[in-house]
Structure formats: C-alpha cells, structure tokens
Amino acid sequence: MPPSTSPLRLGLTGGIGSGKSTVAEIWRRAGHRVIDLDAHSRRVLDVPGDGVEAAVARFGEEFRGSGGTIDRAAMARLVFADPAARGDLERIVLTRVDTAVAEEEVAAASAGEPLVVHDSPLLLEKGREAEYAAVVVVLARREDRIERVVRDRGRDRGYVESIMAAQVTDLERIRRADRLILNTAGRDALERRSLHALAAALGALGALEDSALR
Template identity: 50%
Template sequence: MLRLGLTGGIGSGKSTVADRLAEHGARVIDADRISREVVAVGTDGLAEISARFGPEVLDADGALDRAAMARLVFADESARSDLNGIVHPRVAARTAELMTEAGSDAIVVHDVPLLVENGYQADYHLVIVVDAPVEQRVRRLVDRGLPEEDARARIGAQASEAQRRDAADIWLDNGAELDRIRSSVDELWRERLVPFEANIRSRNPLPLNGPRIVEPDPEWPRRASRLLARISKAAGDSALRVDHIGSTSVPGLPANDVIDLQLTVRSLAEAEALVEPLAEAGMPLLPGADTDEAHHPQPDPEQWPDRTHVSADPGLRAKLYLRVAGAANWRLALLLPAWLRADDGARREYASIKRDLAARFGSDPDTRRYIEAKRPWFERALPRAERWASETGWQPPPW
C-alpha cells in the first residue's frame, strides 16, 4: 500500500486533486467527512459529547451544533482537550478501518486539511500539498459566500507557505486553469505513484546506477529531513538516532544526487528486525550490500559491517545505511561530513575529485569502479580528518 497525505490551505482547491486521483483508482479517505460521521446523530460519539458538554451543543434536530461547540471550546483549553479526546480516537479508528479495507495493493489518499499544522507528515510515504495564490484563494472563498475578512482570517490562521514547503514531497500549483492541474495529477500518477506502490509491494529498491554529480541543491536538507522523520517513525525504539550524511549533507558541495542517511542501531540483529518495517516505509533492503566498501582503508570487511536500504520512490534517490553505534564505519560517516563542512580546502579538493571520477565512470551502471577509484583519496584524507577531530575536539553525537 502506498499512503499519501493530501493537504493544502483553505481555498487551494485540493478537492480537485483528490477527485482526479480517485478517477485514476486511488482510495480517498476524507478526514473532515469522518470527523462529521463519528459525531452524527445516533452515534456514541455524539452521546458522549452531549453528556460532557450538555444539551446546549445540540441543535433543534438533536445534531451537533458546530458553531455552539466552537464557541464553547474556543477559549477553554480543558474543554477543547476533552472534545479532542472524544473525537480523535474515533476518527483514528475509522481511518484505520478504511485503510485496511483498501487492500494491500491500494494507493490511499488521506485528505487532511490540517496535516501540516498537526505534524502528521511522517505518517505517509509522500505528502502532496496543493497551493494557489492567496488572492485567488480569497476570491474562491468569497464566491462560496464567506465574507472577505473571514476568508483572510482563516487563511492567516493556517500553516504558512514555508511550513507547507518543508512538508511537501510534491507541490501542485492550482492557480492556473483546471486542465493544467489535472494534467499534473495524471503525470504524477503515471510516473511516480503507480510505480512507487508496485516497488513497495514487491520490495524492489530502485537501481541507483552510476554517479550523477550535480551542483548543490538547497532542497537536499529538506528532502533528508522528511525521510529521516519517516525512518525514525518506522524504526521506533530501535532508532538510536538518524542522520543526514554523505555529500548532500555538506553545504556547497557538488554531489551525486542521492540522499545518504544513517540509522544508528544497537546491533546488526536489530538491523535485521527492521527489514520489513523499513520496506513498508518505502526503503526496502538492498540484497548483498552488507559491508561498507566506499571508505574503509582496512582490508578486513568484518570491521565494517552494515545493512543498506534504498528508496523505492521513483521521484527520490536515497540510500539508508544501518550501522551499529560506535562502530568504525558509523563514526566515519559522521566525521567526514563534519570535517568537510569545516575545511574549505578539503571540500574544494573533494569536489574536484568527484567531478573527475564521475566524468570517467558516470556512464557505468556498476558503481564499484567509481567507488574503488575514490578509495586512494579517502585513504589520504582520513588522517587529515582525524587530525582535525583531535585539534577541534570533535566527537560523534551521542546516541
């Protein structure tokens, strides 16, 4: 199953995107609709609300008077907490039921207006944010009968564009004509969502092929942050820490366009237990990749064991290394980026090496020649990095 979180500010037109995805076969779960269903007339949810808040929150037909309820809890934190305690567990249970009913091969779209505000991003394989210019959103709301002042107030009370950008794996601009947003959704479905779901179901890591050195991308840290949150959630208590490592974690450094991440575990046995949870989260195991080949100067691979997972998402190249806390390869993966961030000369030197080797081996689908060609530079660089660590007092972060 591929789980998608769909959100957007009021008036952004995310229902257009939800409807188009449904036309393609996605199972759409509407959080607002469920929140109304669980407190409908005759439900135990409404009975509990009435018992807690009294008959004044019911209208003449015995239904929930949402305006009266809003006035009651607006300035009363205790009342709002009690209301959430009644509604939220029921919404979560019903959502889980609908997810299960969708089936293991489904693409499920969870339409959640306040997804970003509530911090739900890590619950999904991808978050889709639908956006439109503020003035256009205001016009849409006014056309629906909302006073302009109220429209602007509601927009201002929601997450900012910057907050949504941080959360968005996919950003859809719904400010143009309807055909354009539908075309964007069609392409997204065909090129990314369908193959992503199939890769998760088949536990198929994407081939990364040869190195593609590109200029520094300001989006790398945000992509890494979203992945780290999902990995941490999938790994649970087994995750001692998760880190963005490798060249994409070094500002200003050209890099192979692959997000490298490290999950710190207590043992390789614990890493083995995470194979299925990480695969379900969209990071299946890469078979046979159980030793770090890239950097270690020692010939004994037993000193450098790890487990490697690779993204199943066609829209994002990423690798995740599971390494034991305190191991040599674990420490090195943290040391090298720290040194390169601090040493301008080393960073320029490494950039030059990467560009040269990528030009020589970039068309080779087998990356081992590229890795082997980098080894002499690492063997020379490691003592320099260790001297820097000694001189500056650098230590790996605690776990």
C-alpha cells in the first residue's frame, strides 16, 4: 500500500567551508533522515553505471577514466570552458540525483518518518527553495571557511576563493533563509545552535511535537 502522507521536507545549505556537513551529521545523529545531495551527485560520475554511460555518450570515450568512471579533471576543463557542455552535464547529473532523492523520500514515507532534510550545497544557487517547507542556512566567517577547507581538504586559498565567487553571497543567504545557524564558536556551540534551529523551524511550521526532537 502506498504511504498516505509524505514527510515534511527541509532544506539545509551553506557555502563551502561553512560547516553545513557537520550540521547535517548532528541532525542525522539526532535521528532524522538527511539526504546528502552532493554524495548522490558524486556517485553519478564516480560509480560505473548509467550516469557514466550517459556522460560518455554525450562527451566521448576520452572522458572515461581508467576505472570505468568519469575523468573528472578532463571533464572539469571542458565544462568550465563551455557553458553548453556544463548545462548538458548538469542535466545528466541532476536528473539522476532527483531520482535517487525521490527513492529515499519514498522509503522515508513508507517508514512513517515525519521529516527529511536535503543537505544541498547549491540549493539557493539553483533557486530551489520553493521546494521546501523551510530553508536553514549555515553561516561562518569568510576567513574561517577558507582556513577550514585549506586545512581539512588540502586545497589552496585560490581554489576556495574561486568556489566562493561562484556561490551566492552571505547577504543573499540571509535574505533567502528561513533560519540561520552561526558557526562561529566551536563544535559544542554549533551542536546546540543546530538542534535549536531545527526545533525552531519545525515549531514554526507546527509540524512535529517537541518530543519528536528529543
């Protein structure tokens, strides 16, 4: 029998190095289903299968890596120089991501889960906030974000700044968010703020009883 109700859908987003993934893990440990859209996106090109074959059919065998996945470096050089190619790749990836996310949401509904969170780094950049009951944004200081990515991901400052330049500004995030989480005071404070923001968002929507968050 199909599920009678769908879970409430919340969007979680933030710029590179903001701590969004940490917030997602805090909410996951609190018992909520968090769907990692970035992980689904990577899987399309990093795991041999339909997504890889669609990309190779569109761009050519020279973009197939030695392990049967997509040669990301070669693909990046192409799509950053060719907007049409970038649009085609996004369609290949996003179509499959949407399918995978829909399957997770069906599973959540079948299990009677009242909430699903979409951990989506490009939620605002893609203009998808209308798909969510509420959008929660994680904010952090610019220099803290750069330092975090350089330290934890081994990237250089120029790389981080180029990603930041391609994302929406913090002022735009503030304008479009329903709730904000400030990642400015360490892990313990971030955990408290994350759980409070989630409870406040759900309370404002009248979606769940307080006991469901404990």
